[in-house]
Amino acid sequence: MSENENGSSNGSGSDWRSWRLLIIGLAAVIIFIGLTLVILTVSDSTSVASAEEKRVNALTNSDDECVVCHKRTTPGIVQQYGVSSMASAEVSCQDCHEVAQDYPGSVEHEGAYVLSSPSTAMCENCHTAEVAQYNQSRHGLPAYVAFAGTEPLSDENLALYQSIDEVTAPDLQRNALYELEGPAITRFACEDCHNIGRPHVDDSVGQCQKCHLRHEFSLEQARKPETCNHCHIGPDHPQWEIYQESPHGIAYMTGGDSWNWEAEAGTLTVEDFPAPTCAICHFSGFGASGTTHDTGDRLSWFLFAPISQKRPGAEGNKVRMQNVCQECHNQNWIEAFYDDADAAVEAVNDWVIESDEIMAPVKEAGLLTSEAFDEPIDFTYFDLWHHWGRTTKFGAWMQGPDYTQWHGAYEVLRELAELKVMATDKLEAAGLMGE
Ligand code: HEC
Ligand code: HEC
Ligand code: HEC
Ligand code: HEC
Ligand code: HEC
Ligand code: HEC
Ligand code: HEC
Ligand code: HEC
Missing domain, CATH: 1.10.8 (Helicase, Ruva Protein; domain 3)
Known part of the structure; x- marks a missing residue:
């Protein structure tokens, strides 16, 4: 059978084969041209779309001296800050960086005095509420005391620390680990995460930029769980890993692209966020609960403790967390x-x-x-x-x-x-x- 078939195709079939090759070749050329046209059109329209989506750079025509010079020396910073909503609101480089000559930590720079790392006191000039909430939270001084103890605190900082109603004594065993490992290691370990509450030389507290990456200060970035996973990860606090396998995390990873990430704070609804991220449950104004930078405000237990106890104000805190759940789940x-x-x-x-x-x-x-x-x-x-x-x-x-x-x-x-x-x-x- 197979010999016969081979035989017959060897004879009269060779003509047909070259015809067939020609037809296939022509078809391939036509398809190739067609595809190329399609690709060109598509890529053309997406490049138009993404150009439209790109936020306006508010500093493009700025004649501010810091901007003009830093466009050359650090174009990345000017580009990032240019597309931020603060730049659109005409908050300047000077607003965060420039201080008086005798300000703690100031350095002389191009005829001005600047902070190379702006402190929370600078943000506080315009964001009083956020800073006050932050100061009362465990992202503030408690995070720092967790490894450094209270000795390095100034009198003012010590008083602030003691005024926080959710202070618990730092765990001595982990401080022992800090001592044991030594500064060559801990500078890249404990301190990287826990400096979120480090005091500055001007006595203001914390590093807002740990969540609001400079210089975009974008809401979308702060609201995404990846922001938290720099610290809330690993065997002792795997909140990021847990979130990934939770139904909420699955909703985020499969549908998050279409959520309204830049929605104005305090007005968020289930239309913007059909499922919660870490920020929605712990920070955002959602349902009957207002926006907060006090992370303890919605928690009923001290879960991190060896033996967990209820927090002071646990009942009120629980109501504030449940207000969030209630937008999507039944009471x-x-x-x-x-x-x-x-x-x-x-x-x-x-x-x-x-x-x-x-x-x-x-x-x-x-x-x-x-x-x-x-x-x-x-x-x-x-x-x-x-x-x-x-x-x-x-x-x-x-x-x-x-x-x-x-x-x-x-x-x-x-x-x-x-x-x-x-x-x-x-x-x-x-x-x-x-x-
Ligand atoms: C004439 C150019 C020029 C001007 C004007 C200028 N800068 Fe700079 N700036 C630089 C350069 C160059 C560096 C990097 C210096 C270095 O690497 O030592 C720098 C560094 C800095 C740093 C980092 C300092 C540090 O020690 O880490 C800050 C913050 C800064 N500039 C902010 C500003 C602000 C705010 C203004 C406006 C008040 C400003 N600069 C004006 C050129 C300029
Ligand atoms: C809303 C406050 C804010 C504004 C406005 C701002 N910065 Fe900064 N800047 C920061 C913070 C916060 C840091 C980070 C400090 C740190 O992490 O130690 C920083 C760091 C820097 C640094 C040093 C760190 C580095 O990466 O080199 C430079 C230089 C700088 N800013 C330049 C500028 C310039 C130029 C502008 C205006 C185009 C500007 N900044 C506007 C808050 C601000
Ligand atoms: C001179 C006043 C001023 C200073 C200083 C300032 N901000 Fe702002 N910030 C604003 C204004 C005004 C807005 C509102 C912009 C808007 O919503 O259009 C804003 C908005 C923001 C937002 C929300 C961004 C958004 O897209 O809605 C964040 C986050 C923020 N600031 C963080 C900081 C941090 C962190 C610091 C200190 C490092 C700081 N700001 C310093 C005035 C300031
Ligand atoms: C990857 C970031 C990260 C590193 C590195 C890290 N921690 Fe933490 N630590 C956290 C987070 C996040 C929590 C909060 C856990 C919670 O509240 O559920 C925490 C909680 C704690 C607590 C309990 C809270 C308190 O204030 O009593 C102590 C103490 C502590 N850490 C000390 C240390 C020490 C000491 C080191 C270094 C030997 C260290 N941590 C390294 C992120 C980190
Ligand atoms: C642990 C992460 C984290 C840190 C640290 C942090 N923020 Fe935020 N911040 C957020 C999140 C998340 C949001 C968005 C809340 C929402 O969804 O509306 C936010 C929103 C904001 C807004 C916009 C809120 C509004 O109502 O317009 C401002 C302003 C702001 N933060 C300032 C600060 C300042 C100032 C600091 C330092 C004292 C700081 N943040 C530190 C996570 C953080
Ligand atoms: C730079 C590291 C860092 C980042 C980023 C960070 N955290 Fe934390 N967080 C900590 C540390 C450290 C603690 C523990 C402080 C303590 O109790 O000593 C903590 C504690 C908390 C707590 C418990 C507070 C309490 O009262 O016990 C919550 C809730 C929390 N973080 C939520 C978040 C969320 C949500 C984000 C992201 C929007 C976030 N964190 C980003 C370091 C971080
Ligand atoms: C669906 C809402 C929800 C989401 C999403 C969520 N959390 Fe939580 N989280 C909670 C609740 C509820 C508790 C425990 C509340 C209590 O103690 O009453 C909690 C507890 C915590 C604690 C423990 C504080 C302590 O007492 O030790 C930390 C830290 C924390 N969450 C961080 C995160 C981070 C980081 C993410 C994202 C990776 C996240 N959460 C996502 C609801 C949420
Ligand atoms: C913005 C809406 C939204 C909010 C807010 C919200 N959830 Fe959810 N939740 C969902 C969605 C969507 C699912 C996935 C439903 C499914 O499994 O079909 C879910 C699933 C769950 C599940 C798993 C249910 C199951 O059948 O396995 C639990 C438990 C849960 N949520 C608890 C909470 C708690 C507790 C809060 C508040 C701290 C909360 N949720 C806040 C939207 C939300």
């Missing part, structure tokens, strides 16, 4: 969710209390070295709550089942089992276990 459903998540916090608390009970006889007998983090049992005891206990709680509250389960509860159970063996070994070695 009874939210209440039921809160009851379940509260129960998850209590369950983790019980496990951490159990770990303390396992360690109590070891501590009482003085069987731990005086140094923190110098023997395996220190790490197991710490990871149990600091990584896995916390993660279990965060996963429950922010809809990340894999984090509640396999990166959370399961690891807590494993560490509890290991801790028991380690504690027993120590007690036995010291002859304190009876038989």
Whole structure:
């Protein structure tokens, strides 16, 4: 059969084959020309569209001396600032950078005195409310005290720190880690994240630019969860990973392109944001809750603590968070969710209390070295709550089942089992276990 077919096509078929090649060739040329035309038209129209979308650069014709010179020396800065809404509102380079000669931290520059890193006091001149809220939040001084302690604080800063109703004593173990690792490491670690609350030499607090990247200061950028993931990531606070696997995060990643990212603050609705980002739940004016820079304002628990307790003002805070949920979920459903998540916090608390009970006889007998983090049992005891206990709680509250389960509860159970063996070994070695 196959021989016959081959035979017949070898004969009269060769003419047909060259015809066929010619036809295919012609078709290919026609298709190629057609496609090229289509591509040209499409790319032409998109380049028109993107040119229209591009925000106007308010500094294009500026004769301001800083702008004129910096267009040459740092064109990137002038370009970024030019498209910001502050530049359109005629806020100038000087408004943030220029200070009097005797201002703390000023440097002489081209006949003026400038701050190379504008402090929060400069923003405060125009954004009083945001700065006041920020100062009362754990993104302010508590974040800095978390690694540096209170010693470096000025009297004024210490008074501010003590006026924050959500201050809790910094965890000594983690300060020990800061000491142990040393400045060569911690400058790139603890400090990179926790300097979000660092005081300036002029005593104003915090680094707004950690979320409002200079020099665009764009709302879209601050509202996107990627902004938070610089810090809210990793084994001890995986809020970013949890968000990614939550229904809210899925909605963001699959449909976020069409959300109204630059909508005016304080007026956001479900039409702008059909699902929440971190910012919507924790910052934005949404439903009956107003915009805030006080991140504690909507939280009912101290979840980061080894054993979580309710915050001062927990009930009011809870109402403010639930106001946000209520724009999309029914009130009874939210209440039921809160009851379940509260129960998850209590369950983790019980496990951490159990770990303390396992360690109590070891501590009482003085069987731990005086140094923190110098023997395996220190790490197991710490990871149990600091990584896995916390993660279990965060996963429950922010809809990340894999984090509640396999990166959370399961690891807590494993560490509890290991801790028991380690504690027993120590007690036995010291002859304190009876038989
Ligand atoms: C004649 C040109 C010129 C003018 C005018 C000028 N700058 Fe600069 N600026 C520079 C150059 C060049 C540098 C980089 C200096 C360096 O690398 O040491 C710089 C650096 C800076 C820095 C960083 C300083 C540091 O120590 O880190 C700031 C902030 C700054 N300029 C702001 C301003 C502001 C605000 C104005 C207007 C009041 C201004 N500049 C006017 C040329 C200029
Ligand atoms: C809304 C406030 C604000 C305005 C307006 C502003 N800056 Fe800045 N600038 C900052 C902040 C915040 C930093 C970052 C400091 C840091 O991270 O340490 C900065 C840093 C800088 C630096 C030093 C850092 C670097 O990347 O080189 C230069 C230079 C600078 N700005 C120039 C300008 C110029 C020129 C203009 C006007 C076109 C301008 N700035 C407008 C807030 C502002
Ligand atoms: C001289 C006054 C002034 C100073 C100083 C100032 N701002 Fe602004 N800022 C404004 C005005 C006015 C707007 C409103 C622009 C608009 O909505 O059109 C604004 C808007 C903003 C926005 C919202 C942007 C948007 O697209 O709506 C952010 C974020 C912001 N400022 C951050 C800062 C930070 C951070 C600092 C300090 C580093 C600062 N501002 C310093 C006047 C100022
Ligand atoms: C990747 C950024 C990042 C790094 C690096 C980091 N932290 Fe944190 N830390 C955070 C975040 C985010 C929280 C808040 C967790 C929460 O509230 O759920 C936190 C919470 C804390 C807390 C509990 C809150 C408090 O004020 O008591 C302490 C203490 C702390 N960190 C100390 C440290 C120390 C010390 C280091 C370095 C050894 C360090 N952190 C490194 C981001 C970081
Ligand atoms: C942890 C991140 C974060 C930090 C740090 C931060 N902001 Fe914001 N900011 C946001 C978010 C998110 C929004 C958008 C809120 C919304 O969706 O309406 C915002 C909005 C703003 C706006 C516009 C609000 C309005 O009502 O028009 C201003 C102004 C502003 N921030 C100023 C500041 C200043 C000043 C600081 C420093 C004291 C600061 N921010 C620090 C996250 C941050
Ligand atoms: C530069 C690092 C950094 C960025 C960026 C950042 N955070 Fe934080 N955040 C921290 C640190 C550090 C803490 C813990 C402070 C403490 O308790 O000591 C914290 C704590 C919090 C808390 C708990 C506050 C409390 O009262 O316990 C919330 C909620 C929060 N951040 C939300 C956000 C959101 C939402 C964003 C993004 C819009 C964001 N953060 C961006 C570093 C950051
Ligand atoms: C659907 C709303 C929602 C979204 C989206 C959301 N969170 Fe949360 N978040 C919550 C709730 C609810 C809690 C726990 C509230 C309480 O304690 O009552 C919480 C707790 C936290 C805490 C713990 C504070 C503590 O006590 O230790 C941090 C930090 C935090 N969120 C940051 C983030 C970050 C970063 C993102 C985005 C990657 C995010 N959240 C996304 C609702 C949300
Ligand atoms: C802007 C709208 C919006 C807001 C605000 C919002 N959610 Fe959601 N939520 C959604 C959407 C959309 C889904 C996905 C629904 C689905 O799974 O089909 C969802 C899903 C959920 C789920 C998972 C439901 C399931 O069946 O698996 C939980 C739990 C949840 N949200 C809790 C909250 C809580 C708690 C808040 C407030 C802290 C909140 N949401 C705020 C829109 C919202």
